[in-house]
Ligand code: RBF
């Protein structure tokens with residue numbers, strides 16, 4: 001058990017305590033899935049063996065998002081979500097690099113030298129790791145350059161499950177198909193997002209279904225529609241409920257919004273952070289002819305979600 005908090009550094013400046021030596025990995029870590037988890041666990045072992053802190057280098061936005069903008073694949077974990085999962089894997093320091101045209105211009109060698117300057121004595125990278133201008137750097141280049149820095153480089157193979165390689169892409173596919181149990185197997189946990197509850201227009205309360213509206217950094221969510229959910233409150237209480245992540249076409253909505261109705265909860269949650277775990281897809285979102293018809297539908301959705309929770313055994317999660 002470690003009691004130190006994970007440190008977040010916004011650039012590549014060598015900082016205490018890593019500059020005197022660290023073990024390190026770099027990548028997107030989108031989803032922090034079981035493949036990432038296996039790599040982080042292996043890196044933690046090296047960190048213990050060498051008695052050096054564990055450093056993870058990530059990018060924000062992810063390089064693909066910088067280059068492809070709206071055409072980039074939907075993000076699985078916002079920076080906030082990524083950090084909370086990385087912290088669970090005992091990471092000591094995260095260097096979160098702002099990916100800009102400036103960083104995109106870094107030659108592979110220059111970028112690698114910045115990584116060595118962080119104090120890396122052991123680097124573990126995924127087999128498809130690419131970095132530097134036009135993704136010209138890879139594990140071979142790191143290995144070539146490592147010798148002069150008394151650093152060792154190892155490649156961590158992609159984890160396979162049921163003969164298929166675990167990847168963020170595969171998880172996106174499962175989520176968009178509504179296959180949440182498939183996603184659980186690849187994430188090692190239910191898919192969840194964390195967001196702060198903000199004030200809505202109170203429409204939900206007016207029609208008898210109060211909802212907490214979450215402020216999220218997900219311009220395009222990896223899943224949409226109506227789901228049976230579990231919400232984790234800041235005091236760790238776990239509540240059952242239902243959520244809609246959508247644009248709300250019935251009220252002429254334009255932007256994605258995650259609205260959560262928690263069963264039997266009276267208190268208001270304004271300003272609090274909620275973790276929403278998606279357990280089962282109930283249906284896709286659609287436009288209804290009137291609010292009245294939508295509210296009728298929502299009551300049927302709630303019944304469906306409650307039936308799901310009744311039949312729930314933990315090994316299904
Ligand atoms: N809005 C829609 O326009 N279409 C829907 O299919 C839809 N489904 C919902 C399902 C649930 C369980 C909840 C809580 C909300 C849903 N909404 C939907 C959003 C609804 O329009 C919104 O909660 C109210 O307008 C209050 O903001």
Ligand code: MG
Pocket residue numbers: 200201202203204210211212213259
């Ligand atoms: Mg609301």
